[in-house]
Amino acid sequence: xxxxxxxGIAGLGTVGASLVRIIGARAKELSITCGxxxxxxxVSARDRSRDRGVDLSGITWFDTPDAMAQEAxxxxxxxxxxxxxxxxxxxxxxxxxxxxxxxxxxxxxxxxHGMEFAALAxxxxxxxxxxxxxxxxxxxxxxxxxxxxxxKVSRVYGIMNGTCNYILTRMEKEGLTFEDCxxxxxxxxxxxxxxxxxxxxxxxxxxxxxxxxxxxxxxxAADQIYLEGISNISIEDIGAAADLGYRIKLLGVAQRTESxxxxxxxxxxxxxxxxxxxxxxxxxxxxxxxxxxxxxxxxGPGAGGDATASAVLGDIADIAKSRPGEQRVPVLxxxxxxxxxxxxxRMRSHEGxxxxxxxxxxxxxxxxxxxxxxxxxxxxxxxxVQRAASQTVAEARDSKTIILVTHATTEESVRxxxxxxKAESYLVGEPQVIRIERPKAF
Amino acid sequence: xxxxxxxGIAGLGTVGASLVRIIGARAKELSITCGxxxxxxxVSARDRSRDRGVDLSGITWFDTPDAMAQEAxxxxxxxxxxxxxxxxxxxxxxxxxxxxxxxxxxxxxxxxHGMEFAALAxxxxxxxxxxxxxxxxxxxxxxxxxxxxxxKVSRVYGIMNGTCNYILTRMEKEGLTFEDCxxxxxxxxxxxxxxxxxxxxxxxxxxxxxxxxxxxxxxxAADQIYLEGISNISIEDIGAAADLGYRIKLLGVAQRTESxxxxxxxxxxxxxxxxxxxxxxxxxxxxxxxxxxxxxxxxGPGAGGDATASAVLGDIADIAKSRPGEQRVPVLxxxxxxxxxxxxxRMRSHEGxxxxxxxxxxxxxxxxxxxxxxxxxxxxxxxxVQRAASQTVAEARDSKTIILVTHATTEESVRxxxxxxKAESYLVGEPQVIRIERPKAF
Numbered sequence: 001x002x003x004x005x006x007x008g009i010a011g012l013g014t015v016g017a018s019l020v021r022i023i024g025a026r027a028k029e030l031s032i033t034c035g036x037x038x039x040x041x042x043v044s045a046r047d048r049s050r051d052r053g054v055d056l057s058g059i060t061w062f063d064t065p066d067a068m069a070q071e072a073x074x075x076x077x078x079x080x081x082x083x084x085x086x087x088x089x090x091x092x093x094x095x096x097x098x099x100x101x102x103x104x105x106x107x108x109x110x111x112x113h114g115m116e117f118a119a120l121a122x123x124x125x126x127x128x129x130x131x132x133x134x135x136x137x138x139x140x141x142x143x144x145x146x147x148x149x150x151x152k153v154s155r156v157y158g159i160m161n162g163t164c165n166y167i168l169t170r171m172e173k174e175g176l177t178f179e180d181c182x183x184x185x186x187x188x189x190x191x192x193x194x195x196x197x198x199x200x201x202x203x204x205x206x207x208x209x210x211x212x213x214x215x216x217x218x219x220x221a222a223d224q225i226y227l228e229g230i231s232n233i234s235i236e237d238i239g240a241a242a243d244l245g246y247r248i249k250l251l252g253v254a255q256r257t258e259s260x261x262x263x264x265x266x267x268x269x270x271x272x273x274x275x276x277x278x279x280x281x282x283x284x285x286x287x288x289x290x291x292x293x294x295x296x297x298x299x300g301p302g303a304g305g306d307a308t309a310s311a312v313l314g315d316i317a318d319i320a321k322s323r324p325g326e327q328r329v330p331v332l333x334x335x336x337x338x339x340x341x342x343x344x345x346r347m348r349s350h351e352g353x354x355x356x357x358x359x360x361x362x363x364x365x366x367x368x369x370x371x372x373x374x375x376x377x378x379x380x381x382x383x384x385v386q387r388a389a390s391q392t393v394a395e396a397r398d399s400k401t402i403i404l405v406t407h408a409t410t411e412e413s414v415r416x417x418x419x420x421x422k423a424e425s426y427l428v429g430e431p432q433v434i435r436i437e438r439p440k441a442f
Numbered sequence: 443x444x445x446x447x448x449x450g451i452a453g454l455g456t457v458g459a460s461l462v463r464i465i466g467a468r469a470k471e472l473s474i475t476c477g478x479x480x481x482x483x484x485v486s487a488r489d490r491s492r493d494r495g496v497d498l499s500g501i502t503w504f505d506t507p508d509a510m511a512q513e514a515x516x517x518x519x520x521x522x523x524x525x526x527x528x529x530x531x532x533x534x535x536x537x538x539x540x541x542x543x544x545x546x547x548x549x550x551x552x553x554x555h556g557m558e559f560a561a562l563a564x565x566x567x568x569x570x571x572x573x574x575x576x577x578x579x580x581x582x583x584x585x586x587x588x589x590x591x592x593x594k595v596s597r598v599y600g601i602m603n604g605t606c607n608y609i610l611t612r613m614e615k616e617g618l619t620f621e622d623c624x625x626x627x628x629x630x631x632x633x634x635x636x637x638x639x640x641x642x643x644x645x646x647x648x649x650x651x652x653x654x655x656x657x658x659x660x661x662x663a664a665d666q667i668y669l670e671g672i673s674n675i676s677i678e679d680i681g682a683a684a685d686l687g688y689r690i691k692l693l694g695v696a697q698r699t700e701s702x703x704x705x706x707x708x709x710x711x712x713x714x715x716x717x718x719x720x721x722x723x724x725x726x727x728x729x730x731x732x733x734x735x736x737x738x739x740x741x742g743p744g745a746g747g748d749a750t751a752s753a754v755l756g757d758i759a760d761i762a763k764s765r766p767g768e769q770r771v772p773v774l775x776x777x778x779x780x781x782x783x784x785x786x787x788r789m790r791s792h793e794g795x796x797x798x799x800x801x802x803x804x805x806x807x808x809x810x811x812x813x814x815x816x817x818x819x820x821x822x823x824x825x826x827v828q829r830a831a832s833q834t835v836a837e838a839r840d841s842k843t844i845i846l847v848t849h850a851t852t853e854e855s856v857r858x859x860x861x862x863x864k865a866e867s868y869l870v871g872e873p874q875v876i877r878i879e880r881p882k883a884f
Contacts, residue, residue, distance in 0.1 A: 022734055026592045032780050033591055035770045131589070137735040139581075139589035147573070147581035149475055149759035150468045151752060275741055278717045283884050292464055293579040293743065293752035299717055299884065300738040310593060310735035317591035321770040328477045328763040338474050442725050442741065 002035060005320040008042035008072045010065035010091055011080030014305035015105060015132070016045070017052040019078070019312055024055065034320035042072035065091035069098065076101045076319055078312060084108040096120040096128070103315040105132035105308055111206040111222035114213070115339065118331035127322065128331045129315035134207040135160050135284040137307035138300040139314070144214040144288065145333045151290035153215040157253040157437065160207045162282030162302045163191045163198040164230050164250040168267075169280040172238045172247065178231060190282055200229035201250065201265040208252035208263055212342075215254060215288065216261055217334040221342035228266035237432055240357055240403050241269050244383070247277045251437060260343035269355050269436045275299075276439060287439060295441035349408045352436035353382060356404040356418065361426040369424060370402055377417040380407040399428045405436070444477060447762040450484035450514045452507035452533055453522030456747035457547060457574070458487070459494040461520070461754055466497065476762035484514035507533035511540065518543045518761055520754060526550040538562040538570070545757040547574035547750055553648040553664035556655070557781065560773035569764065570773045571757035576649040577602050577726040579749035580742040581756070586656040586730065587775045593732035595657040599695040599879065602649045604724030604744045605633045605640040606672050606692040610709075611722040614680045614689065620673060632724060642671035643692065643707040650694035650705055654784075657696060657730065658703055659776040663784035670708035679874055682799055682845050683711050686825070689719045693879060702785035711797050711878045717741075718881060729881060737883035791850045794878040795824060798846040798860065803868040811866060812844055819859040822849040841870045847878070 007023070009016050023030065023040055031037040044062040062068035069077050069091040077095035079102065081088040088109050095102050096117060104110070110117070110133055121128040131141045135158065144153075159165050167181040176184075182199070185191035197203055209222035230250050241248050246269035255262045270277045275297055279285040284302025289295050301307035332339065360366045367386060374381060382405040406414070418431050449465070451458050465472065465482055473479040486504040504510035511519050511533040519537035521544065523530040530551050537544050538559060546552070552559070552575055563570040573583045577600065586595075601607050609623040618626075624641070627633035639645055651664035672692050683690050688711035697704045712719045717739055721727040726744025731737050743749035774781065802808045809828060816823060824847040848856070860873050 022592060026594075030592055033772060033776060035772075035777075138738065139585050142584060142589055143581050146760060146763075147584055147756040148752070150464060150472055150755045152468075273720065275717055275720045278715065278720055278884070280884065290752075292748045292755070294746070294749050296580065296740070296742040298738070298740050301736040301883075304736070306734045307736050310590070310732075313592045313734070314589040318588060321588075323765045323770070328765070330475060330477075334475060335477075441743075442720070442722065 004037035004039045005034070005076060005316070006039055006041040006074045007076045007078060007316060008044070008068050008074035009040060009078045009080065010044045010068055011082070012043060012045035012052055013080065015308045015312065016080045017054050018305040018309035020054040020056070022309055022313060030317065034317050036320055038316060038320055042068050042074050044068040066094055069094035069100070074100060076103060076316060078316070079104040079106055079109070080312070082106055082108070084112040089113060092117060093120070096124060096126065099124045099126055101127045101319045103129045103312055103319070105130065105312055107133040107203070107206040107210060111209045111220060114210065114220045114332065115336055119336035121331050122336055127319050127329065129318060131315050132308045132311035134210055135286050136300070136302040136304065137310050138284055138286060138298045138302070139311070140211070140286045140298055141214065143296065143298065144211065145329065148288065148290055148293060151292045153256065153288060153290045155253070155255045155289040155440070156211050156215045156286065157251050158286035159249050159276065159279055159284055160252050160286065160302060161198055161204045161250060162284060163195065164204070165279070166190050166282050167199070168230060168233065168248055168250065171233070171235060172242070175235060177235060178233060199231055201227045204250060204252040204265045208254055208265060211286070212254040212261060212263055213339065214333040216256055217340055218261055218342045219339045221263070221344070224263060224342060224344050226264035226266065230267050232432070233267050234432070236401070237357060237434065241355065242272070244355070244403070244405060245272050246270060246355070246436065247272050248434065249276070253437060257345040257348055259348065260345040262345040262348070267434055269434050271438060274439045275442050289440045295439065297442070347410055347412050349410050350435060351408045352438050353406045353408055354414050355434040355436055356406070356414070357432040358402045358421065359399050359428040360402055361428060362398050362400045363426055366426045367402065369426070370404070370421060373417050373420040374404065374406070376420070377413040379409045379413050379417055381405065382407050446479035446481045447476070447518060447758070448481055448483040448516045449518045449520060449758060450486070450510050450516035451482060451520045451522060452486045452510055453524070454485060454487035454494055455522065457750045457754065458522045459496050460747040460751035461522070462496040462498070464751055464755060472759065476759050478762055480758060480762055484510050484516050486510040508536055511536035511542070516542060518545060518758060520758065521546040521548055521551070522754070524548055524550070526554040531555060534559060535562070538566060538568065541566045541568055543569045543761045545571045545754055545761070547572065547754055549575040549645070549648040549652060553651045553662060556652065556662045556774065557778055561778035563773050564778055569761050569771065571760060573757050574750045574753035576652055577728050578742070578744040578746065579752050580726055580728060580740045580744070581753070582653070582728045582740055583656065585738065585740065586653065587771065590730065590732055590735060593734045595698065595730060595732045597695070597697045597731040597882070598653050598657045598728065599693050600728035601691050601718065601721055601726055602694050602728065602744060603640055603646045603692060604726060605637065606646070607721070608632050608724050609641070610672060610675065610690055610692065613675070613677060614684070617677060619677060620675060641673055643669045646692060646694040646707045650696055650707060653694070653728070654696040654703060654705055655781065656775040658698055659782055660703055660784045661781045663705070663786070666705060666784060666786050668706040668708065672709050674874070675709050676874070678843070679799060679876065683797065684714070686797070686847060687714050688712060688797070688878065689714050690876065691718070695879060699787040699790055701790065702787040704787040704790070709876055711876050713880060716881045717884050731882045737881065739884070789852055789854050791852050792877060793850045794880050795848045795850055796856050797876040797878055798848070798856070799874040800844045800863065801841050801870040802844055803870060804840050804842045805868055808868045809844065811868070812846070812863060815859050815862040816846065818862070819855040821851045821855050821859055823847065824849050
């Protein structure tokens with residue numbers, strides 16, 4: 001049997017502690033499966049005295065990740081620190097420069113420095129694995145990077161933030177407001193004390209940027225993503241969506257178009273009878289549409305110490321099973337030097353159409369005016385319904401709700417039509433606009 | 443750049459022709475991604491003169507797969523012939539003995555000879571890849587063999603036969619009989635002229651046997667599978683299932699128990715609001731429940747020339763990306779020599795419970811008698827409902843239907859209870875018994 005693979009772990013939070021425990025508990029099975037033992041020989045974390053419930057005896061302690069990356073007797077540097085800058089950045093950089101394999105769960109780091117790190121890893125002939133960085137335990141990186149080789153991907157999209165999906169699911173199932181669900185998510189530890197990063201879509205955007213590069217072979221462009229969070233989704237929207245046969249999910253969507261790549265993160269209506277619409281709570285799901293394979297959907301735990309540790313362990317095992325020396329699985333699916341420049345798609349027609357909810361004064365002619373503003377902007381309507389306004393809207397007395405579902409149309413047309421309606425005197429409150437996304441196959 | 447990877451393809455049916463076309467069309471992309479070119483240098487098929495719509499110029503033709511395996515100038519032997527014996531068997535054996543990497547889509551071959559071939563490949567230090575053998579384009583082999591390394595799997599189950607799922611979906615959605623749906627499936631090319639292999643569950647059983655070995659590290663035991671097809675599922679069953687909140691799918695289920703491994707293929711009721719219940723038509727789905735990752739579900743095309751070719755191409759690309767010489771990814775997840783003997787689980791309690799449908803004479807006391815027979819066999823009931831019998835059953839005049847849903851109970855108890863009921867004079871026609879399966883997470 002070959003020499004043991006020596007692993008150093010930087011960061012002993014929930015995921016790190018889980019990983020130490022699992023590698024210890026499954027030592028024998030891992031050595032049989034991988035053809036060599038996997039041994040944790042070094043760790044680094046902030047507080048040496050803290051009890052993490054795992055046995056660290058015999059493991060060399062480093063006070064900083066940088067010191068571990070530079071000095072530890074390890075083959076693989078596992079980064080579980082988090083954050084796009086600081087210790088995560090400097091230690092991963094140092095490890096790659098030293099010619100160590102690197103495993104990371106850090107989407108922010110990859111969204112920021114992924115191309116540089118990929119080039120460095122490929123230059124040094126080492127592996128840089130990051131299955132846990134997107135959709136937790138779901139092996140979507142491996143699917144895009146390996147299984148789909150030779151496929152031309154047309155669209156990749158998914159539910160990639162458990163906090164948002166938990167909130168939307170509870171709002172729908174229990175009729176609770178966004179604020180109440182957020183508080184509950186914080187109480188249960190699903191949402192951070194400062195939840196903005198999750199609920200405004202930034203976390204999903206980091207993950208989407210990585211998937212985009214793997215799917216389309218384009219340079220990472222995390223700052224070229226249209227971003228809209230879930231905080232202004234109301235129970236009325238969820239109810240209206242249900243009436244029309246849809247459910248609302250926060251999706252990250254990346255799509256190949258004739259003029260470039262479109263990346264967007266926003267609340268999205270998906271058909272109620274589609275498989276992705278059934279994905280509830282903190283579960284994640286990623287769909288990939290490609291020309292040879294067709295549509296592939298993967299559903300699983302998007303977060304949690306053990307599920308994330310499972311993905312990290314799979315990455316480490318891949319390194320243990322590979323032969324030392326030059327690696328040939330490109331870090332980002334395509335070799336870093338061969339990644340195409342990212343070209344942002346021009347404004348284009350949104351195939352799925354739009355849902356528009358307006359609260360308007362209950363006056364004669366309003367309905368006709370709304371329909372006219374749509375027609376003037378060449379927006380073709382699939383349906384237009386009028387109903388009594390919700391009791392919960394304070395301004396809603398003597399008002400009514402108009403709900404429109406459009407056929408494929410451009411973002412620009414919708415914005416212009418809504419601006420024209422806002423200029424009229426009959427509008428009460430802010431209009432709500434939600435994109436509709438339709439899975440290709442199921 | 444390294445030398446081109448030379449590929450020989452045995453079998454030029456739908457999948458083989460699709461593969462030749464794709465490798466030709468994506469030559470440049472593949473050479474960039476894999477770090478070396480992939481070239482088809484040899485092919486073998488029955489009829490040399492047949493037009494397959496692909497360019498075979500410059501490719502060496504072999505009249506038999508055996509000759510190609512023994513003589514062709516190739517690195518990888520791709521077997522797309524089919525069948526557990528004959529040319530598929532002898533040519534794969536010859537290729538492995540010669541030290542060639544092998545890629546196959548042949549579940550019957552692996553279910554029969556998988557362990558022998560795995561040992562041979564590991565002995566020779568070559569790769570034996572077979573992603574396309576189970577659930578077509580869905581990368582479930584890679585997930586089990588690589589991503590889940592270190593996990594202890596408790597259950598793996600799925601919809602793995604598109605023909606059966608197509609028939610059950612149409613029966614439910616359109617109220618057609620099994621026979622009508624089968625004819626339609628044959629007309630559309632989804633079902634063979636002799637459909638027994640699909641509809642009696644044998645095809646699913648072959649795939650399940652492979653998943654079982656990958657999931658539990660036990661020797662392949664394709665002849666140790668409880669098998670029940672879909673041909674006696676009626677519209678009444680589907681309707682009753684719907685009324686109770688379930689849908690009927692043909693599942694292959696493998697489960698770890700205290701006394702061994704349970705493998706079964708049978709029509710199964712799954713909760714209507716579970717994700718797997720939404721998988722319709724020829725689509726496949728595989729769920730894996732494990733202790734670290736949790737529940738993972740993958741949904742995608744289970745058949746079709748292109749989807750299958752995509753999986754075969756992914757397998758070839760993995761070989762192109764790997765370094766020559768000793769391989770370390772065990773063919774069956776665990777090295778062939780370390781696979782544990784298969785121990786069949788003893789009769790045990792079925793957690794999901796059972797659905798039992800009885801047509802009985804419309805007499806006083808029948809309901810009480812049925813309930814008593816259940817109680818005598820220690821079967822606890824979740825529900826028992828009585829309704830007018832379907833109009834379509836000829837014997838059903840003056841009869842009624844009793845539908846029972848049990849809590850967890852043993853197969854033996856159910857069989858005894860049903861036998862006791864059959865001994866009574868009031869039973870009309872055959873009782874129907876369908877197992878209920880509940881996903882762990884979603």
